[in-house]
Amino acid sequence: MEKLRVCFLGTGSMGSAVLTGLIASGHPLGLISATTKSILSADALRARGISAMAIEEAVDANSLLAGDADLIVLGVKPHQIKDVLAEIKDEIAPNAVVISMAAGIKLASMAEVLPGNPNLIRTMPNTPALVGMGVTGVAPALSASADAVSATMELFDSVGAALEISEDQIDALSAISGSxxxxxxxxxxxxxxxxxxxxxxxxxxxxxxxxxxxxxxxxxxxxxxxxxxxxxxxxxxxxxxxxxxxxxxxxxxxxxxxxxxxxxxxxxxxxxxx
Ligand SMILES: NC(=O)c1ccc[n+]([C@@H]2O[C@H](COP(=O)([O-])OP(=O)(O)OC[C@H]3O[C@@H](n4cnc5c(N)ncnc54)[C@H](OP(=O)(O)O)[C@@H]3O)[C@@H](O)[C@H]2O)c1
Known part of the structure; x- marks a missing residue:
């Protein structure tokens, strides 16, 4: 994990909580990048030494930064997930680990846009992640590699505790710990x-x-x-x-x-x- 390049696409409440936890865990700043919609949010990240780019300054910011990432964390709103995946699909590595935090978006929907990518992972964190005490359910696609799952578990362990679950348990987990x-x-x-x-x-x-x-x-x-x-x-x-x-x-x-x-x-x- 310590050598992996991690790119956050959408770095609002939840994206920045995980990003902050990752930095606090000692992950090298040079291996972290992030996108936002506004220049204001990107400036705030750059002030912290994070390589960031806003959609407002480059419409292809998501594909530019996700292109060389090993782990791509989707922190945009659920209704944006498929569009953002479509933006990055031709640029990302075939084995990139693509992690969604979006409520209600199934692995099958992600796979419709990225059919060739085995490492799709759906997660459900909760807001105590903002203070490093979150609980996150991690539901990997059956095709995801053990390395992809363990890197994702490590990422969410950096903001609390991560639990590996199957996708059919994620709605119950969302009700119990997400809510x-x-x-x-x-x-x-x-x-x-x-x-x-x-x-x-x-x-x-x-x-x-x-x-x-x-x-x-x-x-x-x-x-x-x-x-x-x-x-x-x-x-x-x-x-x-x-x-x-x-x-x-x-x-x-x-x-x-x-x-x-x-x-x-x-x-x-x-x-x-x-
Ligand atoms: N918050 C929670 O309690 C919670 C819990 C579990 C799961 N989630 C999931 O986490 C995801 C994010 O939720 P959130 O509460 O963190 O939302 P949020 O605070 O509104 O953050 C959204 C982020 O996406 C950025 N953005 C908007 N359009 C973009 C685009 N086209 N490309 C790249 N970035 C873009 C925004 O940029 P600006 O900063 O410039 O606006 C912002 O940084 C959602 O899918 C949600 O279901 C949230």
């Missing part, structure tokens, strides 16, 4: 609201809930026990915590989570179909 930050923030919103309903200020509620969440995550990370065991340790028989857990069990939280996941899977099917 995961929304689950967490929504639960925090409800939790902080009930604290406020019980007389605590917004600031006090934030300290209570965010501090408890951060502390519990650290406790779990530093222990070799499962969440269920740690929960049992704070749930004395006949005590108040037991009543909380009983209430959540009666509301069948798992059923609500499952229904949420199913709704996301159904929407993913609708998006793919359209």
């Amino acid at each position: 995961g930050p929304a689950w967490v923030f929504y639960i925090m919103e409800q939790w902080e609201q009930i604290a406020q309903n019980h007389g605590f200020t917004r600031e006090q509620a934030a300290v209570m809930v965010r501090g408890t969440l951060a502390g519990s995550i650290d406790l779990l990370a530093q222990s070799d026990e499962e969440p269920g065991t740690l929960r049992s340790k704070v749930t004395s028989p006949g005590g108040t915590t037991e009543r909380i857990i009983d209430t959540l069990e009666k509301a069948d939280l798992q059923k609500i989570f499952e229904a949420s996941l199913q709704a996301a899977l159904q929407r993913a099917d609708e998006i793919s179909a359209s």
